[in-house]
Amino acid sequence: MAAALAVIGFAGAAQWNSSLGREEFITSAQRVLVSRAEQLQRDQELMLGEIAEAETQLQSLQERDTGSRTEIQLLSERLLAARVAAGAEEVRGPGMIVEIADSLRPVPVGESQSNYIVLVDDLRDIVTALWGSGAEAISITGSLTEGAPSARLVSTTSIYGAGVAILVNGVALSPPYRIEAIGPEGIHDRFVTHPAYLARVIERVEAYQLQFAHEARDEVTIQGFVGNTRMQWGAAVEQP
Amino acid sequence: MTRRIAQLSLTVVALVVGVLLIGQLRSQAPAIELSGLSAQELSDLIETLSTGNAQLTDALTEVQQQVAEYDRLAVAGDSTVTLTREDVVRFSAFAGLQAVEGQGIVMEIEAQFQPTSVNDLIHELRSAGAEAIAIDDIRITATSVPVLGTGSIEIDGVSIGNALRVTAVGSPDGLKAALERPGGILSLLAQSIAATFSVETRDHVLVPATERDLTPQVAQPVE
Numbered sequence: 001m002a003a004a005l006a007v008i009g010f011a012g013a014a015q016w017n018s019s020l021g022r023e024e025f026i027t028s029a030q031r032v033l034v035s036r037a038e039q040l041q042r043d044q045e046l047m048l049g050e051i052a053e054a055e056t057q058l059q060s061l062q063e064r065d066t067g068s069r070t071e072i073q074l075l076s077e078r079l080l081a082a083r084v085a086a087g088a089e090e091v092r093g094p095g096m097i098v099e100i101a102d103s104l105r106p107v108p109v110g111e112s113q114s115n116y117i118v119l120v121d122d123l124r125d126i127v128t129a130l131w132g133s134g135a136e137a138i139s140i141t142g143s144l145t146e147g148a149p150s151a152r153l154v155s156t157t158s159i160y161g162a163g164v165a166i167l168v169n170g171v172a173l174s175p176p177y178r179i180e181a182i183g184p185e186g187i188h189d190r191f192v193t194h195p196a197y198l199a200r201v202i203e204r205v206e207a208y209q210l211q212f213a214h215e216a217r218d219e220v221t222i223q224g225f226v227g228n229t230r231m232q233w234g235a236a237v238e239q240p
Numbered sequence: 241m242t243r244r245i246a247q248l249s250l251t252v253v254a255l256v257v258g259v260l261l262i263g264q265l266r267s268q269a270p271a272i273e274l275s276g277l278s279a280q281e282l283s284d285l286i287e288t289l290s291t292g293n294a295q296l297t298d299a300l301t302e303v304q305q306q307v308a309e310y311d312r313l314a315v316a317g318d319s320t321v322t323l324t325r326e327d328v329v330r331f332s333a334f335a336g337l338q339a340v341e342g343q344g345i346v347m348e349i350e351a352q353f354q355p356t357s358v359n360d361l362i363h364e365l366r367s368a369g370a371e372a373i374a375i376d377d378i379r380i381t382a383t384s385v386p387v388l389g390t391g392s393i394e395i396d397g398v399s400i401g402n403a404l405r406v407t408a409v410g411s412p413d414g415l416k417a418a419l420e421r422p423g424g425i426l427s428l429l430a431q432s433i434a435a436t437f438s439v440e441t442r443d444h445v446l447v448p449a450t451e452r453d454l455t456p457q458v459a460q461p462v463e
Contacts, residue, residue, distance in 0.1 A: 087382055163285070182456075229330060232295070239338065
């Protein structure tokens, strides 16, 4: 009984303290905005799930066609190739992983806190260094929302900063960030020695002690992109 | 009697512990991260999420319509080959294997570029909703990155100069506004590398297909 009461006391105090903390720093206007952003994130997750489900259903319907077997076989191969090139298919192969997180060092008085956190430029530089090292598929994980899928990088992917939040494919992620890449042999060596982009990250890692690690992997699996692949403002030019 | 009271008390205590712990866990969840943002940052985030969600709503509607169309054809016993062919075109265009035409913008920009500044420009256009981008007729695919080649910046192995022509398919007004907003990418490039530029909205722009083979060498689709 005493132990249970002690746990209640701890949990109650912690709950009370964290509530006080939030009350202290969030204005009512901000609370409304936070609540709106959270709702939008929930909507986004829901829609991504529904799109993934509908795309799976679509793929199974495409395989069930009753037309000419040869034509369907050829078409299926072309569709798979196009989906792979677009990043819509889950892929597996040798590669590497990179992890980066905010510094654990206390921010010295007078210094900007933003020096000690992972910035959008860090992620952009790492990703660019990976593409430049021959990566064939990349994903970034680190969502603010529990259980959210990895963001597969595709032709329309932007890595964009909104304050401390970093948006990848429009999904808000938070550190630690895990970047997985599939690429040909030697990708890790090429990444480590990548001249321009990685140099900027390493400079910040050393100056502010951001947490940074990377290693080669024999096998990496990267999910397919889930999101909008349909164009609203343009259309494919018909090929002869 | 005393034992029953003790059991009841323990049940109540366990319940309270559970409720408090869940409350504590929830209070440590994502909201704390978001509450670290300023009102301006939250507004930006909301705007970006709203735009993204509107696009996802459209995408969901379209894919659901496509599923319904496949179902209809299957019930009627008709072939769905035409629909599948359309899907091949859709993914090819999205990947960059096929040229794309539509509304958008054309930007002429001149500066002493660094690879990072060209990269920032690409990310800005994508975040403003560009559906296809070309720089000097080089189609920007997922893997296209500006890197320092031998003496000049290269994208996909092709050198680019100090004067670039950027073509993007997307909302003409949306793209132009995002590029030209105060504190946006163009004003930053004007300050940092003395960029001079012009952005024109167009009813018709053409973004060519990539000349690269996008077939991966080691990444294999998972069965």
